[in-house]
Amino acid sequence: MDEIVERLRRFTAERDWGQFHTPKNLAMALNVEAGELLELFQWLTPEQSAEPEADVREQIADELADVFVYCLLMSDKLDIDLLAATRAKMAKNEAKYPADLVRGSAKKYSDY
Amino acid sequence: MDEIVERLRRFTAERDWGQFHTPKNLAMALNVEAGELLELFQWLTPEQSAEPEADVREQIADELADVFVYCLLMSDKLDIDLLAATRAKMAKNEAKYPADLVRGSAKKYSDY
């Protein structure tokens, strides 16, 4: 992952695009890419979404990568350790949703 | 990262939440979390967004983690290697946006 962050920094610097990368803009770009990912699923049934055709699967991989890239750019910009933040959030979720109380219930599963 | 994916699998299995994790639903959940991240920035100026207050910075880290978690859950579900997909996408972007042609221009920088 560090190697990808390094490559993103170089990519951005070589194009002088750092000036556009305010956290506000990065949050917007992340949402734009998330929307492009969503587009691939909007008319699929849940079943179809589990078995995407080969070309759709490749588009999904591309859009997931775009979202991930903006997670990395924002973390890097704001000096957030993404892996540490994720571990901390998971610890919160493990405490917030005790397995015995929420098992099999989507109602209990609001904002994990 | 592998260790986080492993922990997510266990978290999901213990709560019997795998039944809700169709790729269609995961794409929705990823967008919901992306929207919560966006909310933190919506009324900030670009300058304010670069220097978030401590409590906001913590919320940003939490929401970024949520987005990343759904990237991982979807990759895992669809057997996509997220790091490899990201490297492949970056190679495409490096070819698509030659530094000499796009330097400093947001116009050229449409959907990276």
Place this chain on the structure above:
Amino acid sequence: MDEIVERLRRFTAERDWGQFHTPKNLAMALNVEAGELLELFQWLTPEQSAEPEADVREQIADELADVFVYCLLMSDKLDIDLLAATRAKMAKNEAKYPADLVRGSAKKYSDY
């Protein structure tokens, strides 16, 4: 609708919130509200989504109203006639998707 736009203008002016209503910020706020709408549906099956419980139906109405409010605020800000723009877009869609060619196909139905 005009009466609602008038009421929104008054609401905004009385709170001196016009300073936050750049089109960029309004586009963000519209997406935040769209995400809150999406949240209500993320774990529902397609069938459940067609018969939401009474309290969920009320939340849906609230979130739809929020999205609509931002459509109106942005139209008003940029001097766009929303009804005219919608009629123009529908004319484009009617031409782009000839009924005989796309009937019953979600594949043809990409970005209407």
Place this chain on the structure above:
Amino acid sequence: MDEIVERLRRFTAERDWGQFHTPKNLAMALNVEAGELLELFQWLTPEQSAEPEADVREQIADELADVFVYCLLMSDKLDIDLLAATRAKMAKNEAKYPADLVRGSAKKYSDY
């Protein structure tokens, strides 16, 4: 507005697309269009966003229309009176954000 809803019903029926219009799918489509609107603003400064170039302004109108269309399709599907719901939401906001307490403050202005 009624005339537009009528035209949307006809458009959908002639293409036999009603089968795709579960509220869940419509919520996704609304978010996809909201994301396309956001894309137009992602790299603009707040100032640039207030004075979009003519071609961008036209794209904004198109995307706003798309979002509005999905507001109407979802309202129609779930038998929600969009104008009445908006008036009700505005009454809530007027009570929730007393002008004297929130004037000029984006902090107080969280989820209007």
